[in-house]
Amino acid sequence: MKIAVVSEFFYPHSGGQEQRLLEILEYVAKQGHKVDVYTIKYxxxxxxxxxxxxxxxxRVIKNKNYIGGGGLKSRSLKTIIQYSLKVALRLDANSYDKVIFSQFPIFHMLLTCFTKSKKILDFVEYRHGRFWEFLFGLEMKCADQVVCISDVVKEKALKICDGKKLLVIPSSIKLKKFYSGEPKHFIFIGRMEQHKHPEMxxxxxxxxxxxxxQKYVLHLIGDGSMLEFLRKKY
Known part of the structure; x- marks a missing residue:
């Protein structure tokens, strides 16, 4: 099978969805499938x-300043559009069985939804409000199938998507990579952004x-706009 993946960030960038996609695609590639990932050279x-x-x-387009904080406002809309159009041309020129789209930055899927390949949306984060539900709804209409990261996300997605399209594939975690040998340790893995709730x-x-x-130790693994605030407060 020939699979294309459209994700603004990918290895070696280590955000949550990028790591999720990497581990899924490593497994898929080992099964003998051909995998092409279209991403941005940041x-x-x-x-x-x-x-x-x-x-x-x-890496089909370059922007060394593309990585910012959380949210779409930190991204360059010009870069997103250029990236989406270049990917659209590549998808049109190559015949893929399936195309997997990361959830963000949203426009990349809307601008390439005409592809005849089966379109799969990897949906990892539900945000409330009419604005986000409208955009997520457009993405889901473009998709032939929507893969949710958890049952909770699927339950929320049912508000804006036909349940027949929804499937749950949880993320895996390679425990050996993080195991310290000390049982009294906890780990928070994620971006230090307000909507990720590291303070919780x-x-x-x-x-x-x-x-x-007790004296359990918590390790926070990640970067983000809240990092210095958390260091000062705790």
Missing amino acids: DEALSDQENYNEINIL AIETVLQYNAEHN
Whole structure:
């Protein structure tokens, strides 16, 4: 099977959805399927094309300033449109059995939805409000199938999408990669952004330690706009 993946960020960028897609695609590639990932070259040190664990990574447009904080406002709309149009041409020129789209930045899917290949939306985050529900609804209409990260996300997606389109595939975690050998450790893995609620993890561990007279350690793994605030507060 020939599979294309359209994701603004990919390896070596290590955001949540990028890591999720990487682990899924590594498994798919090992089964003998051909995988092409179309992404943005956000670092000049990266090559325009590379093969990583049998995954063909194609960085079709360059913008070294593309990575910002969380949300669509931090992205360059010009870069998103240029990226989407270049990917559309590549998808049109190649015959793929399936095309997997990351959830964001949304416009990349809307501008390439004409492709005849089966379109799969990897849906990892539900945001409330008419604006977001409208945009997510457009994405889901373009998709032939919507893969949700969890049952909770699927339940919320039912508000704007036909349940027949929805499927749940949870993310995997390679525990050996993070296991310290010390049982009294917790880990929060994610961007330090307000909508990720890293403070909830911190307050939970602090409260547990206080109530049970314990000294469990919490490691926060990630970067983001809240990082310095959290360092100062805790």
